[in-house]
Amino acid sequence: MDFSRVELTPDETDYRDRIRAFLNTHVTDEVRRRDRETGDNFDEGVHLAMGAAGWLAAETSADGMTRVQRRLWDLERRRVHVPWVTWGTTAIVAESVRQFGSEELRREVLPRVDSGEVRLCLGYTEPEGGSDVATCKTRAVRDGDGWIINGSKMFTTGAHNCQYVFLITNTDPGARKHHSLTMFLVPLDTPGIEIQGIRTVDGDRTNIVYYTDVRIADTYRLGEVNGGWQVLMQPLSVEHGVVDADADGLQDVSILVHQGTMMATAVDRITELVAATGPDGRRLLDDGSVAYRLGRAIARMEASLSAPTMFGRVAIAQAMRDISPDLMDLLGAAAALPIDAEGCADQGGAEYIYRWAPLCGIYGGTLEVFRNMIAQHILGLGRPHYSPAPAKAS
Numbered sequence: 151m152d153f154s155r156v157e158l159t160p161d162e163t164d165y166r167d168r169i170r171a172f173l174n175t176h177v178t179d180e181v182r183r184r185d186r187e188t189g190d191n192f193d194e195g196v197h198l199a200m201g202a203a204g205w206l207a208a209e210t211s212a213d214g215m216t217r218v219q220r221r222l223w224d225l226e227r228r229r230v231h232v233p234w235v236t237w238g239t240t241a242i243v244a245e246s247v248r249q250f251g252s253e254e255l256r257r258e259v260l261p262r263v264d265s266g267e268v269r270l271c272l273g274y275t276e277p278e279g280g281s282d283v284a285t286c287k288t289r290a291v292r293d294g295d296g297w298i299i300n301g302s303k304m305f306t307t308g309a310h311n312c313q314y315v316f317l318i319t320n321t322d323p324g325a326r327k328h329h330s331l332t333m334f335l336v337p338l339d340t341p342g343i344e345i346q347g348i349r350t351v352d353g354d355r356t357n358i359v360y361y362t363d364v365r366i367a368d369t370y371r372l373g374e375v376n377g378g379w380q381v382l383m384q385p386l387s388v389e390h391g392v393v394d395a396d397a398d399g400l401q402d403v404s405i406l407v408h409q410g411t412m413m414a415t416a417v418d419r420i421t422e423l424v425a426a427t428g429p430d431g432r433r434l435l436d437d438g439s440v441a442y443r444l445g446r447a448i449a450r451m452e453a454s455l456s457a458p459t460m461f462g463r464v465a466i467a468q469a470m471r472d473i474s475p476d477l478m479d480l481l482g483a484a485a486a487l488p489i490d491a492e493g494c495a496d497q498g499g500a501e502y503i504y505r506w507a508p509l510c511g512i513y514g515g516t517l518e519v520f521r522n523m524i525a526q527h528i529l530g531l532g533r534p535h536y537s538p539a540p541a542k543a544s
Contacts, residue, residue, distance in 0.1 A: 156218065156400070165219050169226045172203060177230045186489065189355035191235035192269075192311045201266025206237075210244055210264060221400045228411055236269050236308035242385040243270040243316040247335060250372040250381050255335065259314065270335070271308040272385075273317035273359065276301070283318055283386075284327045284379070288361060290319035290334065297371070299336070299364040309345045309357040313338055316385070317361075322376050331378030334370050341365075352505040389514040395458065403455075404462020409510050410455045413470050416499030417451055420444070420477050423496055440480055447473035460528070464520050470507035474500055 158166065176199045185193060200206050205223070208214030215223060227234065244263050247256060247270075262268035274283045288301025299319060309315060314335050321332040338345070342364040345357050373381035388405075395401060402408075424434040424444060434440050450473055454465035478485040481495040489498030511517045525531040 156221075158218070162218055162222065166222045166226065169223055172199075172205070173226055173230045173232065176200075177232050181233070182231055183490075185233045186353065189349060189353045190308075190311060191233045191354060192237075192308060193233045194311065196232065197237065197269070198266040201264060206266055207264035210241060217396070217398055217400045224402075228408060234408070236271065236311055239272050239308060239316075240268075240270040240312075242388045243272070243314075243335070246316065246333075246372060246381055246385055249384070250333070251335065252369055252371075254369050255372075259335065262313075268314065269308065269312040270314050270316055271306055271312040272389075273303040273306050273315040273336070275304045277304045277358070279304075283382070284331065286318050286320045286331060288317070288319050289323070290321050290332055293365065296365055296367045297334070299334070299342075299361045299366065302358060302360045304358050305356050306345075306359045307354070307356040309338060309359050310347065310355075315359065316372075318378060318382060321378075325376060328379045329376055331382070332375050333372040333378040333381040334366065335372055336361075336364065336366055336370060350509055352502065352509050354509070386514075403458045404460070404466065406463050406466040406510060406513075407455065409470065409506065410451070410462075410466040412506075413451055413466070413473075413503050414455065416477065416496065416503050417448060417473075419496045419499050420481065421448075424480060434480065443476050443480060447476055460520055460524055464517055464524070467507065467510040467513075467517055470503055470510055474504035474507055478504060 176196050177193075181193050181196060185191065197206075209220070209223065240263060244260060247259055251259070259268055259270075263270070273288075276285075276287060279285050279287070288299065288303065290297045290299045299317070301319070303315075303317070306315060314337055317334045317336045319332050319334060320330050322330040324330075336343075342362045344360040344362070346360070348356050348358060350356060372378075395403070404410075421444065424440055427433055435444070450469045454462065454469035456462075457465040477500040481500065484493055484495035485500050487494035487498065488501055491498065494501070522534045526533055
């Protein structure tokens, strides 16, 4: 692993300063406060400003930024906590539209993605489907030159701020599981679509979306009928964090590094607090048990942030679950107070990580699913065996 520091050229330094000036102008304390209150992980004003200034088009274009510029953009957005989730889903779906969409659909959608007017969300999980998106029951049935869709999707984050949903449907219930799926990019203002908000334990908003006799033109189909698994594989691989790393080392080592960075920020803040001298002239860090538990938490965090691809996805989510209770315990009862609450111990950092950790362990699939994928596809241990052990002869 190469830990060398990238030295910026004068042009790259100017580019970073342009990014900072833009973000400091548009990502204000009011934006962050509003985002905490709504749980949207999206701010339309910031997003449209990014589109108008050309940042979105540069990010989605293969030659819109150099590799160093793209890395600077990613790091600076993270530094100021840009509400980011809806753009993340938009970017990966836009690539599928480019690859599998009709010319008419590409003209309708992609220019407005670059301007920020159009956002795209993911319609995968179903209320009874769990992590296996291929067990899809939402039906799409041919109706002349179009389709009629009925069903429901759970955890369609950002649907209330998006214009289209990347929807997985079942178009051949009699076929094998991965040969029955067709993907559509469905306009969310189509009659028959109902979006209901759900707040998660970490304060974020997601949605359940109902589709009742939703009629769409065949223009909105992506890829071949019953060939949806091929269309889904690239965005699903991005969400799972299993895409190949580039040789220059300028990208995140795993898909949950954003969440891991938030964890690291909380740990840094808590380290400052326990190392500070209190009114009695003592430091919490002078207690051997505090020093041991903090050191153990830092070691686990650093190891997780260094784990690549799918390993890192599992390691970061597990580290968040493991260390956040310890961090809160070190600070005492005040650590249970959320951000902005009077008397909160560490600006609510550990408390937020504690609430966020369970969600990070189910994004795009549960930790158990990812552990099975690692065992089967990377370590070559074969398929998991869930049947009960045979009874022993008496």
